[in-house]
Amino acid sequence: MADDIIEYFLKLKLTKIEELNLEFTTVEKRQSDMIFKCQTEKGNIAVHIEFQSTNDKKLAYRMLRYSIEIIEKYELFPYQIAIYIGKIEPKMQQKIKYEYEDTNKLEYNYKLIDLGELKFEEITNTGYYDLYSLLPLIDRKKRQEKGEEYIKDCAEAILKTPIDTDRKKDIAFYAEIFSGLMFGEQEVKKAFEEVVRMLDLQESSIYKSILEEGKKKGRKEGIKEGIKEGIKEGIKEGIKRGLKEGKADTAIRLLKKKFGKLTKEAEEKIIKADNEVLDKILDNIFTIEKIEDLDKY
Known part of the structure; x- marks a missing residue:
């Protein structure tokens, strides 16, 4: 199923896919749902797929922490997608942004897909x-x-x-x-x-x-x-x-x-x-x- 999710929802053409094993021990006492190393026409990337069934107000922060750990361990920039499967419409923020002068900046967001909208x-x-x-x-x-x-x-x-x-x-x-x-x-x-x-x-x-x-x-x-x-x-x-x-x-x-x-x-x-x-x-x-x-x- 992972191949189809990546190719259909992320529009990536895969030449090879390999599951990565990463437990987020430093930030969460849990495992992420799916993390893959993907060879694409544009090079190697990590794809992180997270399933979410509730409106978690802190999801964006958790996804950011996951992103940092993926980069640190595998030296790959992750394409992150949260697949929402809840009964009601999602109300979660997808972006974290702040800026102090020119030297302290952060702009982060992940892709959120509401299956109920499809x-x-x-x-x-x-x-x-x-x-x-x-x-x-x-x-x-x-x-x-x-x-x-x-x-x-x-x-x-x-x-x-x-x-x-x-x-x-x-x-x-x-x-x-x-x-x-x-x-x-x-x-x-x-x-x-x-x-x-x-x-x-x-x-x-x-x-x-x-x-x-x-x-x-x-x-x-x-x-x-x-x-x-x-x-x-x-x-x-x-x-x-x-x-x-x-x-x-x-x-x-x-x-x-x-x-x-x-x-x-x-x-x-x-x-x-x-x-x-x-x-x-x-x-x-x-x-x-x-x-x-x-x-x-």
Whole structure:
């Protein structure tokens, strides 16, 4: 999804993308949502993507601090984007500016994108299919007017994409989670039951069992609450309420859903992992691109 976000929203043509691992220990006891080193036609830059679900009056200051740490550690100037996924319109400042004489100046701003302002057709006409997982969060006016019918529109759009079934399942998986931020549980369940039915019955039954078991153990609710509180940090806090065995089980099931299967070595590593490692795996479940990425944890 990161590639599509960068190319569509930032209008950058990527030749190579590499995820960077930067924990902002000096300014925030949290990890930023996504930081990437990107090779573009204009040279190397860092791209920092932050998801925001509430109107945080201090976001501009936090983004500035992140910017400084990225420059200090990687010697790359960051292109920063905050993606707002809240129900109401954003009211956050995007700029910090001051000037004392000619020697003390600062003018800083980041890019803020309100998904609610985007029209449904803007995404479905792009050809960036990974962005379809964000459909439940866009077009604030239409989703308020149509209610449950809007979720069905999102599900149908995913089904109609000209991509392979496994990729559709991944997109539907994230879309269902994001739908829970805007709509009631029963509305979401009803809309995505049709998606599940249409996509490989045997595989979809496993998918449903993962979500149901995760819900019983508090995992899915932890993810939902996590996204509401600020994506990854909230997910970490939500999942902390679960037991270590439940975390390992959920991580294994979600990774099997994403990659089809796991090696015995990978499963054993997850089972033996401590709470901190399991939290990191679950925090980054959206951005893990291949099984080998688990070696980072």
